[in-house]
Amino acid sequence: MSSQVGFLRTIGSSACPLQQEQRSRERRLRLVPAPVTCRQSQGGGGGGDGLILDRRNVLLALGGAAATATASSSKMVLAAPVTPPDLSKCHDANALGLGSELKCCPPYSSATVYDYEFPATPLRVRRPAHLVKSDEEYMAKYKEAVKKMKELPENHPWNYCQQALIHCAYCNEAYDQVGYPNANVQVHYSWFFLPWHRYYLHFYERILGKLIDDDTFALPYWNFDAEDGMNLPEIFTMDPTSSIYNDKRDKSHYYPAIVDYKYGYANTAGTGETGKDLVQANLSYMSKTFKDSLQLPELFMGDPLRAGEESEKGTGGLETIHNALHQWVGPAESPHTDMGSFATAARDSVFFCLHANVDRLWHLYRGFRGNKLEFNDPDWLESSFLFYDEDEKVVQVKIKDALSTTKLRYTYEEVPIPWMGRVSIKKKAETKEKSTTELSLVRVGEFGSQPRELGTSPLRVLVSRPKKNRKKAEKQDKVEVLQVKDIVVTSSGPARFDVYVATPYGDLAGPDYGDFAGSFVKLPHSMNEKGKMKKKTNLKLGLTSILEDIEADDADKLVVTLVPRVGEITVGNVVDKLVLSNY
Numbered sequence: 379m380s381s382q383v384g385f386l387r388t389i390g391s392s393a394c395p396l397q398q399e400q401r402s403r404e405r406r407l408r409l410v411p412a413p414v415t416c417r418q419s420q421g422g423g424g425g426g427d428g429l430i431l432d433r434r435n436v437l438l439a440l441g442g443a444a445a446t447a448t449a450s451s452s453k454m455v456l457a458a459p460v461t462p463p464d465l466s467k468c469h470d471a472n473a474l475g476l477g478s479e480l481k482c483c484p485p486y487s488s489a490t491v492y493d494y495e496f497p498a499t500p501l502r503v504r505r506p507a508h509l510v511k512s513d514e515e516y517m518a519k520y521k522e523a524v525k526k527m528k529e530l531p532e533n534h535p536w537n538y539c540q541q542a543l544i545h546c547a548y549c550n551e552a553y554d555q556v557g558y559p560n561a562n563v564q565v566h567y568s569w570f571f572l573p574w575h576r577y578y579l580h581f582y583e584r585i586l587g588k589l590i591d592d593d594t595f596a597l598p599y600w601n602f603d604a605e606d607g608m609n610l611p612e613i614f615t616m617d618p619t620s621s622i623y624n625d626k627r628d629k630s631h632y633y634p635a636i637v638d639y640k641y642g643y644a645n646t647a648g649t650g651e652t653g654k655d656l657v658q659a660n661l662s663y664m665s666k667t668f669k670d671s672l673q674l675p676e677l678f679m680g681d682p683l684r685a686g687e688e689s690e691k692g693t694g695g696l697e698t699i700h701n702a703l704h705q706w707v708g709p710a711e712s713p714h715t716d717m718g719s720f721a722t723a724a725r726d727s728v729f730f731c732l733h734a735n736v737d738r739l740w741h742l743y744r745g746f747r748g749n750k751l752e753f754n755d756p757d758w759l760e761s762s763f764l765f766y767d768e769d770e771k772v773v774q775v776k777i778k779d780a781l782s783t784t785k786l787r788y789t790y791e792e793v794p795i796p797w798m799g800r801v802s803i804k805k806k807a808e809t810k811e812k813s814t815t816e817l818s819l820v821r822v823g824e825f826g827s828q829p830r831e832l833g834t835s836p837l838r839v840l841v842s843r844p845k846k847n848r849k850k851a852e853k854q855d856k857v858e859v860l861q862v863k864d865i866v867v868t869s870s871g872p873a874r875f876d877v878y879v880a881t882p883y884g885d886l887a888g889p890d891y892g893d894f895a896g897s898f899v900k901l902p903h904s905m906n907e908k909g910k911m912k913k914k915t916n917l918k919l920g921l922t923s924i925l926e927d928i929e930a931d932d933a934d935k936l937v938v939t940l941v942p943r944v945g946e947i948t949v950g951n952v953v954d955k956l957v958l959s960n961y
Contacts, residue, residue, distance in 0.1 A: 394539035394725050427741065427749065427783050458685040459760035460570070462774055463553035463563050465489060471550035473721035474870045474902035475713020480721060482546035485533040489772035491764065496779065502583065502596035502788040504738070507611035507731050509791075510598050517613060519595060523586035524727060525621040535766040536585050542724035544578065544765070549720040555685060564689030566720065567915060568680045569758055571697045572740045573780040575733050577765060580786050582730060584768040596788060599734035602637050602703065603664050604796055605657045607735075609633045610707060614728050622727040626709055626716040639663045639699050640897065641706040642874045642943035663894070665797040667695040668743065670920025673961040674857045675752035677920050678743055684757045692916040693898070696743075700736050701899040705872060707732070712871060712902075719902050738790045741783055747961065751781075754960075819886040822937055829864065829950045832875055832942040837949075838887055841938050844956045847931055856956040858925065860938065862917040864950025865898060873900040873945030877919060880937045881930045891939040893927055895919045900945070914950070921954070 468483035510516050528538040535541075547553060553563035565574040579597060587595035601607030614622055615632045631637075636653070639660045651659050671678035671694075681692030693701070707728055708718025715722045723729045744752075753759070759778035767773045783789055825839045844858070860879065867873040880892025896919040925931055938952050 394542060394722075427745070427789070459757045459762070460563070460683070460685045461556050462491070462762050462764040464556050465764070465772075467554060468547065468552050469554075471546055471552040471721060473546075473550050473713075473719055476715070476719070476721055480546060480550065480552075482543045482550060482552045482721070484543070484547070484766070485535060485540060486772075492771050492773050494765075494767065494773035494775045494779075496785055497584070497787045499593045499787050501784070502587075502594055503791055504596045504599050504734055504788060505791045506601040506607055506793055507598040507613055508601060508607050508609070511611070511613050519590055519592060520586075520598070520613075521621045523590045523595065526589040527586065528621060535770070536589070539725070541582055541585070542722070545724040545729075546721045548574065548763075558686040561686055561688055564683075565763075566697065567690040567693050568683035569676065569694075569753060570683060570761065570777075571680050571694065572737070573777040574763055576737050576740070576780050576786070577763060577775050579730060579733055579737060580788070581765045581767055583788070588768040597730050597734050599738050599790065600728070600731040601793060602732075602735055603661070603739065604793060605661075608636050608657060608660060610635070610637070610728070611731060614726075614731070624716060624726040624728070627707055627726070627728075628710045630710075631706055636660075637703060637706055639702055640876065641702045642899075643705065643710055643872065644944075661797040663699065665799075666894075666896075666923055667699065668746065668797070670922050671695055671743075672747060673854075673922075673959040674859070674920065674957055675747075675960060677857075677859070677918055679740075679752055681916065681918070682753065682755065682757065688913055690913045690915045692918055695896060695919075696736060696739055698897055698899050700732070701901055702874075702897070703732055704901055705899070714872060714902050718872075741790060742795070744781070749781075750961070752960070818889055819883060820889075821885055822882065822887045823885070825952050829866075829948045832940055832947045832949065834942065836891070836942070837940040838891075839938050839940075839952050840882060840885060840887075841936050841952055841954050843934060843936060843954050846934055853922070854961075855959055857959050858921045859955050859957045860895060860919045860921055860936075861953050861955055862898065862919075862940070862949055862951075863953065864914045865917060866914055866948045866950075867900055867903065867945055868948060869946035871902050871945055873947055874898065874943040875947060876941045876943060877917070878939040878941065879921065879924050879928070879930075880939070881928055881933045882935055882937045887937040891941070892937065893924045895921070895924055895938075898947075 465484065466487050468487070471480040471482040473480060505516075510520075524538065527536060527541070530537040532539065548563060548565045551562040551564070555561045555563055565571060583595070583597045586597075587593055598611070598613070600611055610627075610631055610633065612633050614620075614624070615627075617623060618625070636656050637660070638651075638656060640663070667678065676682065676692070676694065678694050678696055680694035680697060683689060683691045704717050704723060705714070707726070708714050708716055708723075713719065716726045717723050717728060751759075760776055762774050762776045765773055765775060779785065820838070822838050822840045825841070830837060841860070845852075848856075848858075860877070862877065874897060876897045877895040878891035878893060879895045880887065880890060896917070898917045930936065936954065940949065940952075
């Protein structure tokens with residue numbers, strides 16, 4: 379352990395209070411932010427990690443329509459990368475059921491900010507949580523590291539609760555964008571989600587290693603995309619006295635319960651899938667998430683968000699699955715604290731295990747694309763954040779430096795990927811309207827010009843396609859995307875609706891909703907003074923695999939069904955667009 383750590387005295391574990399008196403802020407140093415430039419990244423590799431799979435083979439393995447890669451340059455706009463927040467202007471955060479005076483700010487209001495010096499340490503290997511369970515030496519180190527983190531003084535930036543508050547501050551509106559007081563900093567619901575959390579885990583992991591004087595220590599990952607890992611990892615549930623145990627979870631989801639990617643509290647997917655059928659449904663969902671987004675990264679990673687813009691632009695497919703897992707782990711009862719809320723999620727060690735696999739899936743995604751840049755855009759590459767590192771420095775990091783796990787000195791133990799290739803699932807009876815006859819048809823109209831509310835019944839609309847019978851080259855050039863626009867969650871709790879697509883009979887729709895296209899999922903969130911959501915957001919879903927599966931390539935129109943699960947939601951429109959590929 380370094381001499382910097384040696385002075386720290388051991389005290390009792392902090393209770394991680396949600397609301398408390400403003401802490402005295404320590405380490406009041408000169409604020410010297412490193413300059414932010416707007417250079418475009420050079421080279422098309424985007425940071426290689428050695429995981430490079432031929433994109434043609436990946437598409438074939440996933441059953442994709444495109445068999446060859448077509449590269450296209452992104453349209454450049456006036457550079458406006460998001461800059462690090464002003465620490466001196468951090469203010470109270472807010473979240474459902476937790477109040478509007480959450481103290482999530484770091485224990486320092488200013489600091490000398492350094493450009494992060496990337497480590498030259500041994501390569502850390504993250505292993506599946508269900509496999510490290512039997513590794514007594516590793517588990518002893520992991521528990522000891524977290525125990526030491528919990529025993530640090532409450533106002534030390536490495537303290538367990540202080541580390542959790544980092545997530546609260548960046549996710550629950552404790553920071554405003556510099557120069558844009560009406561735009562808050564938010565690292566969910568946009569293209570920031572994956573790179574920000576990669577850095578968050580990086581520093582958390584290295585601090586744990588520093589506390590036990592082990593520069594090879596690595597976090598485990600929850601391998602929820604394989605059958606053997608689809609249970610809540612038992613390392614977090616077996617011992618209530620363990621430093622990595624958290625009591626605020628849905629204990630009905632402990633082993634042997636299988637995680638449900640479509641979980642929606644009382645409306646658990648609404649399909650009744652269990653056992654092997656649920657495993658297959660999860661694998662199919664994961665396969666589709668990759669397959670339909672390889673040509674268009676925003677479908678996987680989230681929509682662009684530039685400086686000055688309102689946050690919550692649009693969630694990517696991987697974040698949507700991640701949101702459902704947060705809900706599945708956290709308490710079923712409101713206010714859904716700890717894993718059920720972004721404000722408190724990082725108080726549970728499961729959080730970091732979940733995000734390690736989310737990061738691994740991004741690592742795989744980059745490899746499937748040949749490590750091609752997802753967004754060749756300086757507004758993404760040059761956006762930057764602040765973290766407190768293992769050398770007790772406040773450091774600035776940029777997204778362009780997060781693209782290589784090798785540069786960050788970690789990797790993942792390889793395991794089989796069961797969702798590669800076509801995954802067969804049973805047709806869900808729940809996707810049919812209740813009717814007296816299977817042959818009943820209902821008339822379906824277009825969405826209209828006014829927002830529509832999702833009530834207790836599914837909303838079914840007729841959507842015109844931009845072009846039918848597209849040729850192979852056209853599909854490689856442009857991606858067909860279903861867009862649910864201007865989504866507003868009018869309730870303060872969690873929200874979810876699922877989307878299904880089918881072919882119509884003229885302007886009639888059958889009782890079968892069709893094939894599952896994706897979901898909108900939102901954790902409990904903050905409200906404005908009138909009790910309504912401040913922001914509109916969007917959902918984009920790739921249609922490549924569905925159009926193949928339902929043999930709808932020659933259809934002029936589609937029947938789109940929005941099935942409400944949780945929360946009060948309105949939507950502004952449902953459209954089908956062709957979007958330029960970035961593959």
